[in-house]
Amino acid sequence: MKYVIYLVMLFALVACGTASNGNGSDETPTSTDQNQMIGYVSKFENNRVLVTENYIASQTEEIPIEELYEQAGNAIFFNLENIDKEVRDSLAIGEKITVTHGPIAESYPAQSSATDIARVKDSDHDLIETHGEYENLIHLETFRQAVQNQQVSHLRLIRHTTEGDPIYYNISYDGNEFNISRDSRKDSYAGSGDIMNGFTCKQLENSLTEENNIRFDFTSCDQQEKLSFEVPYVEIMVPKQTYQSLEIIVGDQKILESDDKEKINKVIEKIRTGTPKSVMIMTKMAPAGELVLKGEQANIRFDFYKDGNLIRYNTFIEAGITVD
Incomplete structure (x- = not known):
């Protein structure tokens, strides 16, 4: 049958x-x-x-x-x-x-x-960049989390040229290294010898730029070609998705647990409007615990300090989260 x-x-x-x-x-x-x-x-x-x-x-x-x-x-x-x-x-x-x-x-x-x-562009599953504007940043987050856990994963990035032509990057992680391929066949200004290329990188690093973007760099590559891109801080710190609940855990105790949408949205707003600083240029004590935003596609975790400030993506955030 x-x-x-x-x-x-x-x-x-x-x-x-x-x-x-x-x-x-x-x-x-x-x-x-x-x-x-x-x-x-x-x-x-x-x-x-x-x-x-x-x-x-x-x-x-x-x-x-x-x-x-x-x-x-x-x-x-x-x-x-x-x-x-x-x-x-x-x-x-x-x-x-x-x-x-x-x-x-x-x-x-x-x-x-x-x-x-x-x-073909996949509006649901591709990470798409058009002149500095990004779509589907949640897929970058789920990819990064898989890499942290050494899990096999794949991310396809589409970057548009000034003229609007798409360049496709397949980024595949095998649990040890990144295999990256670039397809420029649809770029009307690509040179004849620069249409397809592939290379391997060992590391994915991120840092806060002076423009308050989070920069992602694939490093320790086997060729001179590398892949880097910058994402606005306010968009990647809490990527767009549906968030169902919020937890703040200090030690073994949950000092806050809520599924109240208004409270969750207030916390997200404080994070997105908080002042970011690179942790690479400052000394900071160990965090007291963690803040977790539980989302439909991914949970977003921050190091939490008792003064209500946070760290994520090597970025210290003066958020002033209060526990009521």
């Missing part, structure tokens, strides 16, 4: 096609073409890539295949032998792509051969 259901899903895919325009546009295409599929990279196997209609929350190839298929929606295994090696090597689990392909073999997952692969 499951096999019959899978075949029905496959025929729906072949009959309806998948929206794409195939011209490398940064926006999700809207025209219909039966020889193209927009989806997410979900698995690699023997020079093939599995592309699924639905985003798979788990970013590991170890997810059981039955569970993968249950979450996938439409799914096609694409042979990559006709794709340039630089593009093949830069693909990462979880990213959104458009695949131009040949005929589809009837099975589930379906099978075909890719003739071209282009990246």
Whole structure:
């Protein structure tokens, strides 16, 4: 019965096609073409890539295949032998792509051969920077937390040029180091020898700049090329998401625990408007405990001092949080 259901899903895919325009546009295409599929990279196997209609929350190839298929929606295994090696090597689990392909073999997952692969902006899961403005900073936070815990994770960053062309960075962490690839194929001003590049870095460091931005640097890289970007302090200290509760813990005691939205919002406002200072240029006693904002996608933790001030991202924040 499951096999019959899978075949029905496959025929729906072949009959309806998948929206794409195939011209490398940064926006999700809207025209219909039966020889193209927009989806997410979900698995690699023997020079093939599995592309699924639905985003798979788990970013590991170890997810059981039955569970993968249950979450996938439409799914096609694409042979990559006709794709340039630089593009093949830069693909990462979880990213959104458009695949131009040949005929589809009837099975589930379906099978075909890719003739071209282009990246597509994913407004829900990409970290997007446009002339200093950021979208989806919560994904930078969840990526950084995974790195702190030495967990395998992936982040795709899109940076727009002055002219508005997207440059894609795949940042994959394997529990030990960062594998970074840059795709500038859609940059109309990129040089012919500067379209695709990949490099490896050992560290992710952050610091407060004089402009009150948090600067992220990938360092100890195996090439001269590095990756750095700056995020406004007020946006990254408490990234946008839904926050359900607040805790302040000192020692073994919770001196504050609340799910009152008004109280949570007041604390967030004090943090965002607090005065930041780099902890690298000051001496500070050990914190008394921690303040935790529990969010829908990630919990945000601060070192907490009894005077109500905080530390996070190597930044001391004069917030003046009071405990009522």
